[in-house]
Amino acid sequence: MSWDNRPFKIHDIYDFVPEKIKPWILVIFVLIYQLSGGVYLAAVSDMTGSLGLRQEDILMAGYASLVGLSLTFVVMFRLKFAYTIKSSLLMTAGALILCNLIVIFTDSVPILVGVSFIAGFFRMWGTFACNTTIQLWITPKRDMAVWFVYIYLLVQGSIQLSGIATLYTAFLSTWEYMHWVIIALLLMVVLVTQGIFKRFVFMKKLPLYGIDWTGWILWATTIMAFIFVLNYGEHYDWFDSDYIRAGLALGVISLILNLWRASFIRHPLIELRTWTIKNVWLTFLLYILVDILLSPVHLFEHIYTEAILGYDALHLASLNWIVLAGTFVGAIFAYRVFAIRKWRYKTMTIIGFMLIAGYLMMMYFTIDFDLPKKMLVIPLLLRAAGYVIIAITFITALSGISFQIFPQTITIQAFVSASLGALLGSTLLHHLFNITAKKNFMLLSTNLDSVNQRVHQIGQGELFGVLQKQAIMVSMKELYGWLVILSLLSLMVFLFKASSLRPKALHPKFKSIRKSIKHQLKMDRLQN
Structure with missing residues (x-):
């Protein structure tokens, strides 16, 4: 046995x-x-x-x-x-x-x-x-x-x-x-x-x-270079900086080297055919969409809870407990209906996006200067449950791929789900927020001149603070609104897209995986 x-x-x-x-x-x-x-x-x-x-x-x-x-x-x-x-x-x-x-x-x-x-x-x-x-x-x-x-x-x-x-x-x-x-x-x-x-x-x-250790180093260089550009771009004023131009050049050159090497070496770290598999590039693009929709998590929620509502560390920790509860709810739901009852990938994706759309809509309609903390419970639960459901669905979608390249597909998805995707979404939102906040600040301050008698009754420092908070709030609501529209458009596309695929893949035995790797190494030795 x-x-x-x-x-x-x-x-x-x-x-x-x-x-x-x-x-x-x-x-x-x-x-x-x-x-x-x-x-x-x-x-x-x-x-x-x-x-x-x-x-x-x-x-x-x-x-x-x-x-x-x-x-x-x-x-x-x-x-x-x-x-x-x-x-x-x-x-x-x-x-x-x-x-x-x-x-x-x-x-x-x-x-x-x-x-x-x-x-x-x-x-x-x-x-x-x-x-x-x-x-x-x-x-x-x-x-x-x-x-x-x-x-x-x-x-x-x-x-x-x-x-x-x-x-x-x-x-x-x-x-x-x-x-x-x-x-x-x-x-x-x-x-x-x-x-x-x-x-x-x-x-x-x-x-x-x-193992293609050279490819491993090159892929690490590629991803780290792009992360450097996205992370420091706003600080260094993007392409006006030599650092950002150099980082982008390094990322592009290392990416080209990766793809070029993969076209002729025997066992590249990530094969070119891996990128052409539908489940790989489709989940890659969908993850970018999800990260854009959830980008307020990394920017707006921090600004709102700390700068607007004035929460300290203990209050922020209590919000994490709500997110943790939402994670459990989403995972249990996915286990009951996706893992056990084998609901379709399309159905699970729609449910996940509906929960994220619900989170965005609730934030759009409820955020205010004196919002009670209990009003954040439902949107945070929806956000956490929706993300977990989508993450489980997307990674399971890769399990039907040949196990010889399955680790490569997980790595590609991890590039976007763990690092690049979230940073891309938050960087894009941060840039749009800066532009929108400046615009709204100017629009809100048009009537605040020497003719306006109420201006003389308020100190300049206090007036500037109130005006800045108003501009931040209006800008957040405006961008939340655009994200709501994007989420609803995405849902419409999913609803009209026909798909009957259900999860059915099984993990191969480790003995079989080892046998495959051993055969590959043996063939390499013979060819050398």
């Missing part, structure tokens, strides 16, 4: 640990890995103040972590078949401890960015090592829809928990304490791994040769 057909058992853990507890140990490890990383974007304000850096510098480090995370997918199975889970856990936890220590004691932007990139890679490697070990415990039938519900519930839930923990920690002490807490948790992972895990080899190891 093969390992895949036996009753579920984790052979990597000693038998003195009860079998029912073993999977939960790995789930806790996954949560710790997901909470770890380079920098915590929820502590941007605290870090910029204490380190004397710009907000863009901290954001650059945060996005670098996400790029490192994204590039793990394309080599994830090679790492699994090269190391035991014990070795993987010890290496990844040790590397993350070192990364967190460096972040605490440095104020150098290049070091922060580089360390965060490395931390993102090891964070995802550790997460993947744990998750693949308990996959049959989560879904004995290897149903990809069920599997991705679990993955996104864990990932999105951890993001919110990380934000909550960071906000509370920064409020009660300083942002560095969050890193010390994570270091302590990672040390616990090392000690537990050393104590109860054994070096169990369920398949013969495969070496890491045959």
Whole structure:
């Protein structure tokens, strides 16, 4: 009997640990890995103040972590078949401890960015090592829809928990304490791994040769260059700056080199045919649309809750709890109707976009200067549930693709869903907001001259503050309105688009994946 057909058992853990507890140990490890990383974007304000850096510098480090995370997918199975889970856990936890220590004691932007990139890679490697070990415990039938519900519930839930923990920690002490807490948790992972895990080899190891590491570096350069342009563009006044022009040139040149190399080398990191698959480019474009619709999350919500409503860190943390609840609602809904009842991809996409459209409409009609916090509950729930439903649907849509290039498709989708997409949406909205706010400020101030007697009754500072808040509010409502129109137009397109596809893909056995990789390496050796 093969390992895949036996009753579920984790052979990597000693038998003195009860079998029912073993999977939960790995789930806790996954949560710790997901909470770890380079920098915590929820502590941007605290870090910029204490380190004397710009907000863009901290954001650059945060996005670098996400790029490192994204590039793990394309080599994830090679790492699994090269190391035991014990070795993987010890290496990844040790590397993350070192990364967190460096972040605490440095104020150098290049070091922060580089360390965060490395931390993102090891964070995802550790997460993947744990998750693949308990996959049959989560879904004995290897149903990809069920599997991705679990993955996104864990990932999105951890993001919110990380934000909550960071906000509370920064409020009660300083942002560095969050890193010390994570270091302590990672040390616990090392000690537990050393104590109860054994070096169990369920398949013969495969070496890491045959991987396109040059392509890996080039793709990292490409994405990081574009992130630099989008992140610093507004600060450096876009193409009036040599830095932005150089960043764009570097991104374009490295992208061309990537595509050129992929046209003739035997096994490029991302093959050209991968980009031509409909499910890949369609979900890529749809993710950009989703990120544009959700761009107020990264700009307007912060401006509104902090500058307009005056919320402190504790109130902001309480809003994260609402988003976390929405994540659970969306994941449970997707599990019941998508993973179990196999509703169509089209139906799930429409539901997700309807929830996002509902979020945008509620924000458009309700935001005001004295809005009670309870009025934000429903829109935040709708936004979180809608995004999770769409994310689960889009990643499951890739599962029907040949598993030889499936890791490549996940990497491509991660480029847009984890890093570039959100930054592109927020950068576009930020640029439009600056233009709209200036226009509305001038329109609102046209009657405020020396002829207007009410102007003399109010101090200039107070008058300017009120005028600025009014301009911000009107501009936010205007852009929310345009996003509502865009979301409704998208819904109309989906409604008229016919599709009967349902989730039915199963995850292949790891033995089969290893056999395929081994055959590929053998053919490479013969051709060389």
